Amino acid sequence: MEMGRESEKTKTQEEECADEEGKEKDKAKWVHDSSVDHWGRIPLRASTGVWRASLFIITIEFSERLSYFGIATNLITYLTSDMHQDIKTAAKNVNYWAGITTMTPLLGGFLADAYLGRFNMVILSSFIYLVGLGLLTMTQYVSSLGPCRDLPSSKCKTPSTTHEALLFLALYCISLGTGGYKPCLESFGADQFDDDHPEERKKKMSYFNWWNFALCSGLLFGVTVIVYLQDHVSWGVADLVLTLTMAVTVMIFYLGKRFYRFRQSDGSPLTPLGQVLVASLRKRKLSGPSNGDELFKLRVTEKKVQGRLLEHTNRLRFLDKAAIMDEKDGEAPVGKYNPWRLATLTQVEEAKLVLNMIPIWLTSQLFGVCVAQSATFFVKQGQIMNRKLGKTFEIPQASIYALAAVGMIISVTIYEKIIVPALRRSTGNERGLNILKRIGIGMIFPVIAMAVAALVEMKRLKSANEGIIISVFWLAPQYLILGFGDGLTLVGLQEYFYDQVPDSMRSMGMAIYLSVIGGGSFLSSFLIIIADRVTWELGSKSWFGKTLNASRLDNFYWLISALNGLNLCIYILIARNYTYKSVQRGDASDDSCKDIEELKYVP
Structure with missing residues (x-):
């Protein structure tokens, strides 16, 4: 009887291990990191993501850096030579444009995370960027839009108002396009690698290195080939090359859509941070928890937000109070807690x-x-x-x-x-x-x-x-x-x-x-x-x-x-x-399964 019970118990454990093995095979086949494929389904690991997807994204980054540095590094020369601005005015205009270009990614990044998603933001930014490059090209090839209309350069002392307006409209379109590209392209490329898969995680570390290799290659060609065309051929030819290159790489980027893994937007990422700060202030008089087990946690089965669950850390302990459930929180129905009074452990750790x-x-x-x-x-x-x-x-x-x-x-x-x-x-x-x-x-x-x-x-x-x-x-x-x-x-x-x-x-x-x-x-x-x-x-x-x-x-x-x-x-x-x-890992019964497997091979 005892042997029968032991055999039944072992059999149950074997079945559990078989289930675990099935889950591992399922994990190897599908990507369970909150991402979806272009049909909105769980991505198939073998046909989506990693290098097959990220190379499409790296291509458009090369083109963007080629365009930006091809324009930015020689813009002051154009303003002083063709636009006949004095050095002080030209420098001021370049600094204003460069400064705004470095600030627009904050807006682009927020819109992508909160509402549009990274892929949609890249497509929208591509349209705006191409409008900017197209306007630049038009100002060189349409005589009525040129710096001095039909006058030769030797007789041109003051640029036309139309050219000046179109030039700066084009430049600030490029700024807006850069504002969507820079925060989204690189992060979208990194999204193609699963952090919970050892091989993909290792490839992701290499991804950032090769991303910058492409970035520097674009920069290198921009400040050599494009600048040479500007100085020794014409600005019009240089602008046309940039416009065509960008158009081709945008099409290549779109053609890679079926290989991409997409992260869905889930509202403003700043709101949970504000909720943690408000909740911790409201509960500032409570005693801090002795350990992370006392804090309110969101179970994996109840998870409704994008992202992974985090482990407790001992830094900034005053924020932990936001995740303490007091009597008032206990009176609320399950699942309907006031987020401005009670935050989850993961939200606290994110703050x-x-x-x-x-x-x-x-x-x-x-x-x-x-x-x-x-x-x-x-x-x-x-x-x-x-x-x-x-x-x-x-x-x-x-x-x-x-x-x-x-x-x-x-x-x-x-x-x-x-x-x-x-x-x-x-x-x-x-x-x-x-x-x-x-x-x-x-x-x-x-x-x-x-x-x-x-x-x-x-x-x-x-x-x-x-x-x-x-x-x-x-x-x-x-x-x-x-x-x-x-x-x-x-x-x-x-x-x-x-x-x-x-x-x-x-x-x-x-x-x-x-x-x-x-x-x-x-x-x-x-x-x-x-x-x-x-x-x-x-x-x-x-x-x-x-x-x-x-x-x-x-x-x-x-x-x-x-x-x-x-x-x-x-x-x-x-x-x-x-x-x-510190990311929470799933509870796997690997050790017990390993013991059973060893028992199978005992003679």
Whole structure:
């Protein structure tokens, strides 16, 4: 009898394990991560997602970066030469356009996460972007819309109002298009990899590296081929090439629709964060819980929101009070709790993730300051250096920026193909380096790059005083070193702001990453104003004179290098105590099943 019961019990366990095995096979066949295919069904793993889908998305990113940098790096030249604006007005117009372009992703990311979804936002942005490029092309080929209508350039002193209006309408259409592209394209590509599948999760880590490889390739062609067409052929031909390239890649992107995995929007991602803050304030007088088991949890079977359930962490414990169920909450019917009084554990942890991002975002700003120098003062230095390559060819001044892209391409390739595999073998960490470690190592490079930039500028000033114009390739080391840092820090920041934000606001996460670059540009302008005023009052002249030879950019570069060194120390202190997102895993009875399987093979 006892043996019969034992046999019956074992049989039941075997049946349970068979069910578990069936679930594992089902998990291997289908993707259960809240995504759907283009028919709205659970995606089939074998025919959707991963590289087969992300390559379609990477293609359109190449085109977007080609267009943006092809226009942005040489826009000031067009405004001063063809539009006959003075340098101050042209610089102001370029800065306004660049500043708005870095802010629009915040709006695009919010709309994508809350209402439209990433795919629909990309399609809408594509239409707006193509309108902008089409208007730019029209201003070059329709004579009545040109800078001076039918007048030759030699007699054109003031651009026509029509051309000016269409030009800026086109540029700000491109800004709006970029605002939808930048937060959605990269995150949509990352959505094609399942975080709960080991092989796909590993591929996703490589995805961010190859995404930036494509981004830098687009940048490289934009500041070389497109700028060359603008300077040596015509702006019209360059604009037409950009328009046709964008149109082709948008069609390629749409053709990949049947391979994509889509995440459905679930309302404003900011509302749950506000609910947690309000609920924690309303319950501020309650005693904090001793552990996470006392907090209100949403069971997997009751889950109605997009995203994964999170484990409890011990950071920012005052927010835990929002998930304490008091007597008033207990009086409410099951499932009809007031969300402004009672939040779930996952919502509380998501609010912690957002607050934990703030110190990382702040300590990333000075890296953005260094990135801003590569597109401003570095290019301006190159303008007055010897740019001849051979006897006749002269490198376009905007093409100097390509060196930063070359450095980043080298860095990403070495990291992906050599460093990550070696670290995986030696440490067992599938990521190679933790995200924040990768960012921190990359932050060492701008300290070195700005010091090198200061030494090169000292050399250039000394040579200029002796009547010698040194080669533009003296700028190569600082560009390449910054590019190496970009390959670690900027790629790491992209992965961080995608991976460590709540699942429901990943488009906004990418927009927050982009604000590091925009914030760095604004902070750079602020540092220039402060340094100009202080050096003017304390010294005989400002660091920023009317010409570069009358300026002391080397001192400004030393200042930025020192500030980045101090910032790196602060960042290390923050990163050492950081708590990463902790996702709940399913309860599998693997061990018991393993025991039964071993019993089967006992003779």
